[in-house]
Amino acid sequence: MKNLKPATEALIGSLQELLGPQGWVSGTADTGPYVSEWRGLYTGSTPLVVKPANTLEVSSVLALCNEHCVGVVPQGGHTGLAGGAIPGLEDKAEIVLSLERMNTIRSIDADNFTVTVEAGCVLANLQQAVTDAGRFFPLSLASEGSCQIGGNISTNAGGTAVLRYGNTRDLVLGLEVVLSDGRVLSNLNGVRKDNTGYDLKQLFVGAEGTLGVVTAATLKLFPAPRGTATALLAVADPGAIVRLFSGARDALGDEILAFETFPHIAMEMVEEHLPGHRSPLDAAYPWYVLIETAGQLSQALIDQHMLSFLEAGIESGLLTDGVLAQSEAQRAEIWKLRHGISEAQKLAGASIKHDVSVPVSVIPDFIARASDAVAQRLPGIRPVPFGHVGDGNIHFNLSQPEAMESGEFLDLWEEMNDLVHSLAVEMGGSFSAEHGIGYLKRDEMQRLSDPVDLDLMRAIKHALDPQGIMNPGKLLLP
Numbered sequence: 001m002k003n004l005k006p007a008t009e010a011l012i013g014s015l016q017e018l019l020g021p022q023g024w025v026s027g028t029a030d031t032g033p034y035v036s037e038w039r040g041l042y043t044g045s046t047p048l049v050v051k052p053a054n055t056l057e058v059s060s061v062l063a064l065c066n067e068h069c070v071g072v073v074p075q076g077g078h079t080g081l082a083g084g085a086i087p088g089l090e091d092k093a094e095i096v097l098s099l100e101r102m103n104t105i106r107s108i109d110a111d112n113f114t115v116t117v118e119a120g121c122v123l124a125n126l127q128q129a130v131t132d133a134g135r136f137f138p139l140s141l142a143s144e145g146s147c148q149i150g151g152n153i154s155t156n157a158g159g160t161a162v163l164r165y166g167n168t169r170d171l172v173l174g175l176e177v178v179l180s181d182g183r184v185l186s187n188l189n190g191v192r193k194d195n196t197g198y199d200l201k202q203l204f205v206g207a208e209g210t211l212g213v214v215t216a217a218t219l220k221l222f223p224a225p226r227g228t229a230t231a232l233l234a235v236a237d238p239g240a241i242v243r244l245f246s247g248a249r250d251a252l253g254d255e256i257l258a259f260e261t262f263p264h265i266a267m268e269m270v271e272e273h274l275p276g277h278r279s280p281l282d283a284a285y286p287w288y289v290l291i292e293t294a295g296q297l298s299q300a301l302i303d304q305h306m307l308s309f310l311e312a313g314i315e316s317g318l319l320t321d322g323v324l325a326q327s328e329a330q331r332a333e334i335w336k337l338r339h340g341i342s343e344a345q346k347l348a349g350a351s352i353k354h355d356v357s358v359p360v361s362v363i364p365d366f367i368a369r370a371s372d373a374v375a376q377r378l379p380g381i382r383p384v385p386f387g388h389v390g391d392g393n394i395h396f397n398l399s400q401p402e403a404m405e406s407g408e409f410l411d412l413w414e415e416m417n418d419l420v421h422s423l424a425v426e427m428g429g430s431f432s433a434e435h436g437i438g439y440l441k442r443d444e445m446q447r448l449s450d451p452v453d454l455d456l457m458r459a460i461k462h463a464l465d466p467q468g469i470m471n472p473g474k475l476l477l478p
């Protein structure tokens with residue numbers, strides 16, 4: 001990074017000429033949407049946003065920037081939660097490379113159960129195209145209407161179906177990547193068996209744009225489920241949630257698609273701040289579980305399995321109440337509650353976020369210990385732990401005490417991170433489960449990661465990007 005130089009007028013002119021009038025924007029007003037973060041945590045700057053239309057243009061842009069030692073920040077749908085796609089946080093002269101114009105689905109091979117798609121395709125559009133072709137792409141997250149598949153790959157996104165289908169990493173069969181010097185690594189062959197040496201594509205999954213620009217991918221598809229059952233359940237406490245989850249795995253096996261949880265305070269925030277969001281249950285309960293099953297059996301059998309599981313839960317006392325969606329509209333209403341939590345929490349005041357994972361069996365202990373630790377430091381703080389129980393991934397988010405000034409609360413960000421991240425790592429977990437490192441957790445990466453891991457990552461970074469132009473200052477400390 002120390003060798004990087006600001007983009008000169010000459011380089012900017014060359015890039016503009018290369019891409020034509022559709023291929024770039026500059027000036028504070030036009031670059032504004034590309035330099036600030038979804039949550040408003042970071043605002044950066046850039047002299048130029050380039051929007052290449054194809055892989056060849058990406059290659060030419062990187063070759064030019066590499067030649068001039070100018071930093072490049074790849075950007076997808078701009079929904080990342082770690083500041084990874086924000087330019088100019090330390091070096092004011094980085095170029096943003098937006099993939100938004102590269103959004104074509106190149107091909108769907110229904111018999112091979114694969115899709116080949118350009119990086120800038122919005123996830124929801126990809127899901128829909130695959131559904132239209134009679135197949136199923138399982139990656140699903142609340143930001144799916146905006147995030148792009150290239151961003152999902154670059155953050156190794158998790159979401160709500162990891163339990164059954166794995167993280168994005170598990171869905172990638174091949175990648176096309178432009179390296180920092182403009183060379184193109186292309187491996188879009190869509191085979192499931194290929195033991196020809198190092199699995200290079202996996203280096204770029206979760207690399208957050210620090211090793212190259214993902215321009216296209218070949219991804220695994222699955223049979224479209226014939227039946228789906230979705231229920232919202234009321235549960236007493238995290239111990240009961242984990243026991244219920246264990247029982248669900250025993251009873252329903254691979255039919256479980258999602259097993260999500262959130263506490264009463266999250267339901268309150270969603271109902272209060274998001275119009276049209278209402279709990280379908282008659283009363284308020286301490287904790288909720290959203291369980292969804294799906295499979296190739298008939299709808300009647302999928303429903304029957306879910307009902308038997310719910311009856312067993314009521315009989316054992318693990319379940320206090322529950323509602324099974326009777327239509328697609330009711331299913332969507334239930335998911336809206338879960339997907340609305342991040343937005344509602346944002347509207348409920350300042351919040352300090354944590355995206356940690358621990359073994360599923362220690363979730364109750366983790367929530368209890370982390371809640372105690374933050375309350376001791378700041379009485380009145382409001383933990384909102386929600387997330388993907390089935391993967392041990394808890395978004396241990398903290399809302400400000402009601403009477404406190406937001407800025408004063410946010411000043412505690414690092415201190416709270418220190419408490420919560422250290423506890424997650426001590427309990428056998430990770431301080432960054434699915435949102436990545438970006439700019440936000442770069443120092444935590446240095447503090448909490450194994451030094452051998454960090455050494456190897458720096459060696460890989462140096463081998464693939466010797467000038468350090470790719471997303472400088474993100475993920476690894478320079």
Ligand SMILES: Cc1cc2nc3c(=O)[nH]c(=O)nc-3n(C[C@H](O)[C@H](O)[C@H](O)COP(=O)(O)OP(=O)(O)OC[C@H]3O[C@@H](n4cnc5c(N)ncnc54)[C@H](O)[C@@H]3O)c2cc1C
Nearest residue numbers: 076077078079080084148150151152154157158159209214
């Ligand atoms: C409401 C909400 C809910 C969310 N829920 C989840 C969730 O459940 N699970 C989860 O994992 N995440 C979640 N996220 C976070 C976010 O949506 C994901 O990280 C997503 O994968 C980012 O995709 P994007 O296209 O927006 O990437 P961006 O934000 O644009 O970029 C993210 C990172 O990837 C790099 N990048 C982007 N595109 C490329 C490319 N083509 N080549 C190389 N590098 C690239 C960027 O430089 C940056 O470092 C959520 C976010 C929001 C706002």
